[in-house]
Amino acid sequence: MKWFASHKALSILGAIFLVLIVLLAASVALKDQDTAVGRVARTIVSVAQKPFKAVGDFLGDHVPGMLSDEDLLAENKELEARVAELEEELLLARLDEQELASLTSLSAILNGDGQVAGYNVVAADVVAYEGSSVFNIFTINVGTEAGVVRNSVVVSGDGLVGRVLESGEGWARVISVLDENNNVGLSITREGQTFIGTCQGSGEGTLTGMLLDETAEAEKGDAVYTSGLGGIYPPGILIGKVSKAQLSEETNLMEVTITPATDIKGLKKVGVLV
């Protein structure tokens, strides 16, 4: 006790350190579990964040790319839009009727009146992002009052965004499919044949997956949809496009790298399937 009294500063530091380590360990052990403290804090913060979000939206629209090269970004965006336009034309030519129907319903999502495979869709604004650059997590301004619960699927006009980690009154935290460590069922349709498989976040801004059929084929540019397997994500939502496909020598199965359809850092509005 004498030592603690004479080393007050060190003792306080040690105590804080221990508390944080215990908190961290408990949090890692109870990953994705909801806590009452967290829910109350997020409800309060979600109200306070609204004016900052409005300022952010205004500046974001009028001062784009302040932290990066504006000219290059503008050119890049223009080219991306053109490529997307051309790819969409190509994709539409390939799509079967069912896929076309699911894409049409997806595009209606952001109006708040669309439906995806029996789900109601709730439109939401993105109000806050996670503090670091490590994870792709953000907060939206709808929650339990609109029926948004854990594992509700979040989509944008471009395709799949992710799922709800937790929700409260007026807010929900969404984790991107890029940070998904559970397997997501996927399907790729080529020349009238549909191949299924699974994918998960690679940790490098893409998804990596495997097609569960030795005869399956995939090529760069192929559209990848959710297959509905795995339970969380309903079928027919665009995950992204194949950026790399190669046959695994070990498993003799086709391995694919998928570039997600949605850039979550640029999101302002999303739809939640409830």
Place this chain on the structure above:
Amino acid sequence: MSRMHYYIAVPFFLLLYFLQTTLIWRLSAENFAPNLLLVATSVFSFLYNERYGLVLGVSFGLLLDITTSPVLGVQALSFLLIFIMVRLFRLILNNEKLLPNVLMALLATPVGSLLYWAVGRMAGYPTHIKYVFETMPRLLLWHAILAAVLHLLFVKTVIRHRGDRKFESEFEL
């Protein structure tokens, strides 16, 4: 005693917190954003004898954890480690000089990012270390600029009697 007070520091950290979680991402067109609270914790730990870096860094780190992080306690712990690291360097560096303060923010950056990544991996998130290192150079650049701005903004509040060459304040960890 410095001329900094909690009634100035707390609203300032609060402002940074809201900027961090809202505005900063809207202005950033790339897949990274500077960590304002990390830089503020480093700068305040370095500038002042009082434990603003510890109290505010850990408190707002916890707030960030509760409201935005996938794992509770990780930002608070990284800010605590940054406080300790900066205070140890403060024993040998002049806290009123710009360059040492910028250097502290540069050292704090990988501490924060790598701890966050490591804990995320332990929790089962797939983030690759390559992804963390890819954003590091730009993060370092922005953190250096922010540290310089904060230093210039607050350096005048470091010593109460700045003109008195004989005035010295006590150092405490």
